[in-house]
Amino acid sequence: MKKSDSELLQLYSKGNVLAFNELFTRYYQVLCVYACRLGIEKGVAEDVVQDVFMVIWEKREKIQIVSSLKSYLFNSVRNKVYNISNRDKVKSDVLHQVQYNHETGKYFDQVESNEFSAILFQCIDDLPPRCREVFQLSRLENERQMTIAEKLGISINTVKGQMGKALSFIRTCLDDKYKIAY
């Protein structure tokens, strides 16, 4: 049985280290990719994410997270990355460079793009479980519709239906969060 974030967090606050390990493994990759999308290098991203987990580790008994753990993690990573970028002028120049997009043939602001992709990222993570599975198998793993249907034991039409739902969810989610971010 997969335990929820808050169950694991509660177990950890009572001293169960294995619960901490599970949370770490659950969010490590996502957060690292998220940090990279905010414009820092791979190695720095790993340090940032580990620092965020170090705070949780050290607050063992006192831990109190009001909102969800997921948004706490994403926000902490985001704040840390921005602190690094502000401290380091060179980095912030890199962050502001204008980039050429081969897809659209247009130039766009790297900052805007980082922000967009980072929020998109959270939205993907927020997808309802079934939708997320379909989205990840298709986009992340490049699986064919047929294979996804077989893997999840659903019909191809349901695969398409779930993917349609995922798209509409992401659109609404981006609308909401993008407004808040600016």
Added chain:
Amino acid sequence: MEKEKIEILLASILMGEPSLEEKKQFGEWYNASDENRALYQFYKRVWNIAPNKGEYHQFNASKALNGFMVRVNHKEKSRHHWRYAISWAVGVVATLLVVFGLNWLTQDEKQVFGVPQLMTVEVPRGDKAWINLPDGTKVMLNAESSLKYYSDFGREHRKIYLSGEAMFDVTHQDNPFLVDINNKATVKVLGTQFNITAYPDEEVIETTLKKGKVHFQVKEHSQLVKMKPGECVKYSPKDNTISVSNVDINQYCGWVDNWLIIRDESLKRICKRLSRRFDVDFIINPEIANQLYHFDAAFKDESLEEVLDALTISGGLKYKLSRKEVIIDKK
């Protein structure tokens, strides 16, 4: 068209396998208005920006967790000595968790901290794992292998039990580090890097020394082999014979960095190695199974298909891969 239907249509287009009917519908919809085109561009951007497999896989959570625990150890060690003892045990548990998954959550943790318990780390086929031992020794355990030790490791003794394959980077201490190999032989070291291959289903136990000094001893022999770097000791428990030779270290230790190096081995043995690495079963035409093939190949991060293509082409063979089974036959 209603909103829901449009999203399903777009989903099908983005996933890349639309039917003819869907293509036609999409064309009509797309050409109908600027608004429609903008909506498609929006989704296309989402699709392109969404993370892909490569981005995820450049980060290794279990490796990071091990590193994290080492950091925690150092921090807490400098703070309280007694807490250090607990935190290394925690590190061990962390490693076990990475290997076993969450089953451990339900177990009482007191078990781990009480009288010396036999700790087992097992790696299934198709995988490998880093293990940090309490004395700082690092062990990379290869597929289908197991490593056991008692929980008082590092305080009373430094003895571990290996079955399968592992690469060791042993921390130097006066207290010798002992590896018991399938209860048939022992390797005694002080501080060094070496590889042991001892799969119970293979006839030979191999120890290869990369750096430092190692003493290899067979249980039933009085003979003690003092190994030098670059040497490989091969021991056959069946005939009770030992041979020492100079070898290419990478052929034996390269698996740690995802290398797969094959040099003049029987097809049967090559397939055994592939079955562990890729978690597949092989069926080989018995006429060719024991034949020695003069392959000389080095693969890194290659897929099973890529390796099989290369081997069968150079060996004049053919293969058929279905789910988790590979059939190899003469051409």
